[in-house]
Amino acid sequence: MHNKFALYGRTVAAWLFALLLFFPIFWLGLMAFKTEGQAISTPPLLFFTPTLDSFREVLARDNYFGYAWNSLFTSVVSTAVGLLIAIPAAYSMAFFPTGGTIGLLKFMLSSRYMPGVGALMPIYICYQYFGLLDTRAGLTIMFMLMNLPIMIWLLYTSMKELPREILEASRMDGATVWDEFRHVVLPLSVGGIASTALVCMVWSWNESFWSLNLGASNAGTLAWLIASYSSPEGLFWAKLSAASLMAIAPIMALGWFCQKQLVQGMTFGAVK
Amino acid sequence: MAYLQLSNIEKFFGEHRAIKGIDLEIKQGEFVVFVGPSGCGKSTLLRLIAGLEPIDGGKLSLDGRDITGLPSSKRDLAMVFQSYALYPHMTVFQNMSFALKLAGVDPKIIREKVDKAAAILDLGRYLERTPKELSGGQRQRVAIGRAIVRDPKVFLFDEPLSNLDAALRVQTRIEIAKLHRELGATTIYVTHDQVEAMTLADRVVVLRDGQIEQHGSPLELYDRPANRFVAQFIGTPSMNVVPAGAAPQLLAQAGSAAQADGFVGIRPEHVHLGAAQPGSVPATVELVESLGVETLTYVRLANNVQVVSRGAERSSLHPGQQTQLTFEPGFVHYFDRDGKTYAGAKGA
Amino acid sequence: MKRIIPRTLLTPAVVAVSVISVIPLLITLYYAFVRYSMLDPSGHPFHGLDNFHFFFTDAAFLPALQNTFTLLFSVMLITVLLGAALGLLINEAFPGRAIVRVLLISPFLVMPAVNALMWKNMLLNPIYGLFAQISIFFGATPVDWLSAHPLVSIIMMVSWQWLPFACLIFMTALQSMDREQLEAARMDGANYLQQLRYLYIPHLGRAVSVVLMIEMIFLLSVFAEIFTTTGGGPGFDTTTITFMIYQQALLSYDIGAASAGALFAVLIANIAAFFLMRVIGKNLSK
Numbered sequence: 080m081h082n083k084f085a086l087y088g089r090t091v092a093a094w095l096f097a098l099l100l101f102f103p104i105f106w107l108g109l110m111a112f113k114t115e116g117q118a119i120s121t122p123p124l125l126f127f128t129p130t131l132d133s134f135r136e137v138l139a140r141d142n143y144f145g146y147a148w149n150s151l152f153t154s155v156v157s158t159a160v161g162l163l164i165a166i167p168a169a170y171s172m173a174f175f176p177t178g179g180t181i182g183l184l185k186f187m188l189s190s191r192y193m194p195g196v197g198a199l200m201p202i203y204i205c206y207q208y209f210g211l212l213d214t215r216a217g218l219t220i221m222f223m224l225m226n227l228p229i230m231i232w233l234l235y236t237s238m239k240e241l242p243r244e245i246l247e248a249s250r251m252d253g254a255t256v257w258d259e260f261r262h263v264v265l266p267l268s269v270g271g272i273a274s275t276a277l278v279c280m281v282w283s284w285n286e287s288f289w290s291l292n293l294g295a296s297n298a299g300t301l302a303w304l305i306a307s308y309s310s311p312e313g314l315f316w317a318k319l320s321a322a323s324l325m326a327i328a329p330i331m332a333l334g335w336f337c338q339k340q341l342v343q344g345m346t347f348g349a350v351k
Numbered sequence: 352m353a354y355l356q357l358s359n360i361e362k363f364f365g366e367h368r369a370i371k372g373i374d375l376e377i378k379q380g381e382f383v384v385f386v387g388p389s390g391c392g393k394s395t396l397l398r399l400i401a402g403l404e405p406i407d408g409g410k411l412s413l414d415g416r417d418i419t420g421l422p423s424s425k426r427d428l429a430m431v432f433q434s435y436a437l438y439p440h441m442t443v444f445q446n447m448s449f450a451l452k453l454a455g456v457d458p459k460i461i462r463e464k465v466d467k468a469a470a471i472l473d474l475g476r477y478l479e480r481t482p483k484e485l486s487g488g489q490r491q492r493v494a495i496g497r498a499i500v501r502d503p504k505v506f507l508f509d510e511p512l513s514n515l516d517a518a519l520r521v522q523t524r525i526e527i528a529k530l531h532r533e534l535g536a537t538t539i540y541v542t543h544d545q546v547e548a549m550t551l552a553d554r555v556v557v558l559r560d561g562q563i564e565q566h567g568s569p570l571e572l573y574d575r576p577a578n579r580f581v582a583q584f585i586g587t588p589s590m591n592v593v594p595a596g597a598a599p600q601l602l603a604q605a606g607s608a609a610q611a612d613g614f615v616g617i618r619p620e621h622v623h624l625g626a627a628q629p630g631s632v633p634a635t636v637e638l639v640e641s642l643g644v645e646t647l648t649y650v651r652l653a654n655n656v657q658v659v660s661r662g663a664e665r666s667s668l669h670p671g672q673q674t675q676l677t678f679e680p681g682f683v684h685y686f687d688r689d690g691k692t693y694a695g696a697k698g699a
Numbered sequence: 700m701k702r703i704i705p706r707t708l709l710t711p712a713v714v715a716v717s718v719i720s721v722i723p724l725l726i727t728l729y730y731a732f733v734r735y736s737m738l739d740p741s742g743h744p745f746h747g748l749d750n751f752h753f754f755f756t757d758a759a760f761l762p763a764l765q766n767t768f769t770l771l772f773s774v775m776l777i778t779v780l781l782g783a784a785l786g787l788l789i790n791e792a793f794p795g796r797a798i799v800r801v802l803l804i805s806p807f808l809v810m811p812a813v814n815a816l817m818w819k820n821m822l823l824n825p826i827y828g829l830f831a832q833i834s835i836f837f838g839a840t841p842v843d844w845l846s847a848h849p850l851v852s853i854i855m856m857v858s859w860q861w862l863p864f865a866c867l868i869f870m871t872a873l874q875s876m877d878r879e880q881l882e883a884a885r886m887d888g889a890n891y892l893q894q895l896r897y898l899y900i901p902h903l904g905r906a907v908s909v910v911l912m913i914e915m916i917f918l919l920s921v922f923a924e925i926f927t928t929t930g931g932g933p934g935f936d937t938t939t940i941t942f943m944i945y946q947q948a949l950l951s952y953d954i955g956a957a958s959a960g961a962l963f964a965v966l967i968a969n970i971a972a973f974f975l976m977r978v979i980g981k982n983l984s985k
Contacts, residue, residue: 090793096785097802100862104805106829107817168712175705183713190720192972194920194941197961198719200954201726224719231712244436247403252450252501253424256704262449266440285810287923292949305812306927316820316827323813334808335801342804345864346871 104327110320117317133321140318141304143325150300151329152215153290154283157222158276161230164223166272169234170260174246184235187228195225195288206293213295221293222283230275233344237271238264274344277337284330301326354379354414354537355400355505361408362392362399362561369395371561372409377505377539382531385541386548387558388584393541394509396558400539401507402426413504429498430507433514435490437482437497443469444478447497468499471530488519495527499534508540512547527551545585549573557581579690582616588647588659590684592616597656600630601683605694613693614686619661621679624648624668631675634658636668650674724965730958750959754947757956762935763943766850767967770857770939771918777858778914779907782865787899789866790873807863811923818856819845819928849929849937856924861917865910872906873899912975919968940964 112129137143172180202221203212211217241264249263287302294303305326334341355377362370370392377383385393398404400411402423411419418426429450437446444465445452451461469475472492482490491511498506508527512520528551531538542548548555549569556566557580565577569585576582576590583589592614595602601615627633634650637657646666651657658676668674685694731750754760789799809817822829823844831841844852876899884894920941925931931938931946938946944964948957 086793089788089791090795093785093789093793093799094795096788097799100859101802101805103817103822103859104809106821107813110821164711164715167708171705171708177705183709187712187716189969189972190716191916192919192968193720193724193965194944194968196920196922196941196944196948197727197964197968198723199945200730200948200957200961201723203948204726224715227712227715227719242434242436244432244434245438247423248430248432248436248438248497249449250403250423251401251428251430252497253453255424258453262453263438281808285808287811288920291923291926302810302812302923305810305816306923319816319820323810323816327809327813330810331805331808334804338801338804342800342867342871345804345807346867 104331107320108324110317111324113317113320115315115317133317134325137318137322137325141322143304143322146299146301146304147325147329149215149218149294149298150284150302153219153222153300154280157219157226157283158279160219161223161227161279162272162276165227165230165234165275168231169238170264172231172235173238173241174264184232187231191225191228199292203292212293213297213299215298218290218294218298218300221289222286225286225289226279226282230279233275233278234268234271237275238268240271241267270340270343273337274340276344277333277341278344281330281334281341354381355539356412357400357409358411359409360396360399360406360411362395362404363407369561370399373561373563375556375563375566377537379537380535382538382540382551382553384548384552384555385539385558386543386545386555386584387564389543390560391558392561393543393558395561397430397507397509397539397541400505401428401430427504428507429501429503429505430509431494431498431511433510435482435494435514437490437493439482442479442481443474443485443493443496446482446493447500449497450501464500464502465496468496471499471533472496472526487515488523491515491523495530499530504537506536506538508538510542511540512542512544524550545587549585555585557584575692575695576684577692579614579616579686579692582684582686582692586618588619588661590616590618591622591658592686593656593658595685597652597654600632601678602685604680604683605685608694609685610687610693612688614690616684616686617678617682619647619659621682622658622660623662623677623679624650624660624666624674625677627675628677631677634674634676636670636672636674638670639666639668641665650676652676727958727961727965730954731962732955734955750955751963753953753956754959754963757943757947759931759935759938759943759946763938763940766935766937767919767939767941769850770854770921771915773854774858774861774918775911775914777854778861778865779910781858781862782910783869783903783907785862785866786869786873786903787895790870803866804863806860809860811860811921812927814856814860815924815927818852818859823852845929846933849933853921853924853929853937856928857918857921861914864913868906868910869903872903876902908975915971915975919964919971940967 109125111133112131113127114130114132117127172184206212206217211220245267246259246263249259254262284300285302286300287306290300290302291306294300299307305323357373357375357377360370360373361368373396385396387393395404399406402418402421406419409419410417413426413428438449441449447465447468448461451464465478466475469478472495474489474492474496477485477489477493482493485493491514494511511527512523515523524547527540531551540547540551552569554566555569555572557564557572559580565572565581572581572585576585579592583592593616595609595611595613595615598615601617602609602611625631632652634652636648636650638649640647640649645661645663648660648662648666648668649657650660660676684692687693732747733745734749785803789796789803806814820828825831825841825843825846828841830844834841842848880898881894884898889897921939922941922945925937925939925942926945929937931942940960941964944957944960947953947960951957
């Protein structure tokens with residue numbers, strides 16, 4: 080497909096589709112700056128004078144920053160702790176494989192297949208018993224455990240990509256297992272670790288099952304806040320849009336900014 | 352007592368017996384080349400010596416110490432890998448000093464040693480660069496430098512020149528030879544290129560199917576091959592080897608020892624083309640390759656046997672022409688039915 | 700090589716994963732066989748298979764099963780087909796490709812709850828939503844998506860969210876295609892359609908299996924979208940097995956029945972996982 084017509088056609092098609100796909104988010108962003116009246120106007124308004132009123136009202140009604148902090152805390156801490164557990168595990172499986180390694184990996188992945196709802200009761204009851212309900216710690220633990228299998232798989236795939244000869248060279252240079260890990264494997268895996276961390280942070284931030292069931296007004300994340308808007312209280316679309324925008328903006332900004340790493344994590348390095 | 356001694360070394364990959372009871376003694380300061388066709392086990396043997404694969408049987412000792420069970424890091428060996436295996440995230444300096452750093456050597460001494468090695472290899476300008484910024488030849492030298500800095504008991508080279516282009520290969524080969532003269536270090540060098548083997552080695556070890564076919568000095572292997580395999584492996588173009596029945600006049604020269612069911616061989620440079628003489632054999636020219644310094648002529652005899660002749664003079668022959676072959680006396684090799692030499696060339 | 704080091708490195712991970720998968724499973728197993736309602740404080744007497752009977756004969760069960768498979772299958776189909784098409788489209792460079800990529804990954808970054816509300820209020824609302832406005836513009840009567848076609852609406856929402864993922868996986872896979880093979884095919888006279896059939900599509904096979912595997916994990920547990928828009932209804936139209944269990948547990952407070960349902964969900968999930976693992980198992984061993 081090397082002719083100009085094909086290029087023109089593809090450019091138009093690609094842009095069209097991308098804009099279409101992005102449109103709902105764009106519209107949401109637009110609505111957030113409208114007044115309630117403007118938001119429900121027919122036909123829909125494309126041009127209007129933007130106002131920050133909706134944002135102000137949302138901030139006044141709910142403790143946005145409290146929920147935002149919960150989201151931030153649980154995402155970052157669960158990812159960090161997860162990495163502490165996952166990196167050694169992935170290292171062990173990538174460089175000291177045994178006959179059972181693949182089986183173990185499959186076991187870990189298949190544990191993720193059970194819908195969370197299957198473990199909901201036992202965990203709810205356990206959390207109740209230990210007083211973990213509606214606590215940041217409780218949610219953090221949950222997010223971490225949830226993302227762990229995939230974290231391990233991503234890191235495992237990334238570490239397996241390291242050229243064998245470089246590791247052999249370090250062994251010839253006199254490196255112990257710890258030396259090898261610290262000076263060769265870790266520096267060379269930074270890209271993979273970053274992508275994994277990014278993807279898991281996005282998932283924790285957006286997590287909408289456990290945060291709804293195990294969290295409440297105290298430790299609730301932004302996901303919880305938005306879900307609590309689901310019961311209709313009259314028309315308040317601009318406010319809803321403002322709240323939504325504030326809920327998704329941070330992670331979208333992060334995703335856009337670290338786009339390359341995110342895509343690497345998203346594509347799981349599994350399709351080489 | 353040999354410096355590096357291999358006694359009955361065995362290696363299995365699953366059911367497959369890759370290394371079959373190899374015995375070898377290597378003297379200190381010797382430059383030994385392992386050579387052989389793909390799959391002969393030369394790289395495997397090198398990796399066993401390096402400690403990158405466990406030895407399944409036999410004993411390996413270095414300077415009187417049994418190192419059979421020791422991990423690579425404790426064997427005091429250095430290896431130059433085929434793909435150089437440089438640490439991509441470290442500078443040249445860090446690459447070369449890594450081993451010493453791990454051993455806790457004083458930074459001043461590290462600096463000294465690296466600078467010395469860098470001077471020998473002309474790497475002084477590149478010490479702060481990363482491997483990405485270097486050419487293939489430069490990376491190669493860094494890999495060698497990394498080994499030199501460690502001042503190991505034995506240097507191991509695993510086909511180090513195969514990733515270089517032809518000109519660079521020749522140049523680097525010369526540098527490695529010079530290096531060996533200067534440092535006098537015991538070296539084991541693996542290659543499939545017999546030119547490297549002939550030019551660099553004090554001793555060549557020819558391997559096939561996990562066993563040593565023959566070992567000795569390069570010229571020894573060239574002039575007195577122990578069997579047909581070595582005879583045809585060493586030397587390009589290969590020695591002409593035909594069934595004994597196809598060359599009766601050559602067979603006759605072996606006298607009473609002649610085995611009619613064996614083989615007869617003669618190198619291309621001992622096959623001459625020209626006018627008919629007593630004892631010459633008629634042949635048809637198939638192909639003439641003029642290389643400038645020499646001419647290779649491929650001919651076919653009346654009994655359909657193909658022979659290569661090699662001469663320094665330019666040839667005026669072309670395909671289809673008839674010519675006569677003569678064979679230089681005293682340079683015929685005789686192999687029995689199993690390929691083993693039973694009567695060798697008496698010349699040279 | 701000592702065995703101890705790798706074992707110790709693995710232990711925390713194995714413990715953590717086991718805790719989250721095995722222990723709740725055992726507890727659920729227990730609850731499935733007793734009578735346990737949070738409304739009834741009198742202990743949990745053994746209930747035999749009654750819980751299972753209750754769950755399977757619930758009016759919602761068969762619809763839920765059907766909806767679950769419909770949702771799964773539809774979203775997978777849409778994302779794979781559209782994702783592959785999009786991947787092929789943006790595979791080769793064109794002006795603004797970087798920006799297009801940023802736009803394309805955005806739906807993946809949106810919270811499911813926001814996703815749901817966005818669709819419910821802004822797009823699907825029969826009076827003020829965009830779809831309705833566009834229909835009016837073209838003179839057609841607007842459709843009340845969430846009431847008339849609830850499952851389709853949910854499918855739309857979830858597909859929208861997962862399309863970027865599929866598209867990126869395919870794009871990455873296409874980037875790793877052997878250029879020389881394509882050139883050889885072109886020299887052999889293959890047109891684009893033939894290249895598609897003999898080169899591109901076989902190569903994408905592995906990518907498809909990765910997409911399906913990951914999507915299955917997340918699609919079986921779709922929750923927030925249903926929770927915030929239809930609440931499982933109207934009737935049982937958007938109730939999936941996951942949602943049904945949730946209703947039993949936290950809305951009807953019948954832990955016993957919910958546990959029975961949970962075990963069923965685990966069974967389905969494992970059957971699906973088994974088949975998928977067989978298909979992509981070779982990917983892991985590479």
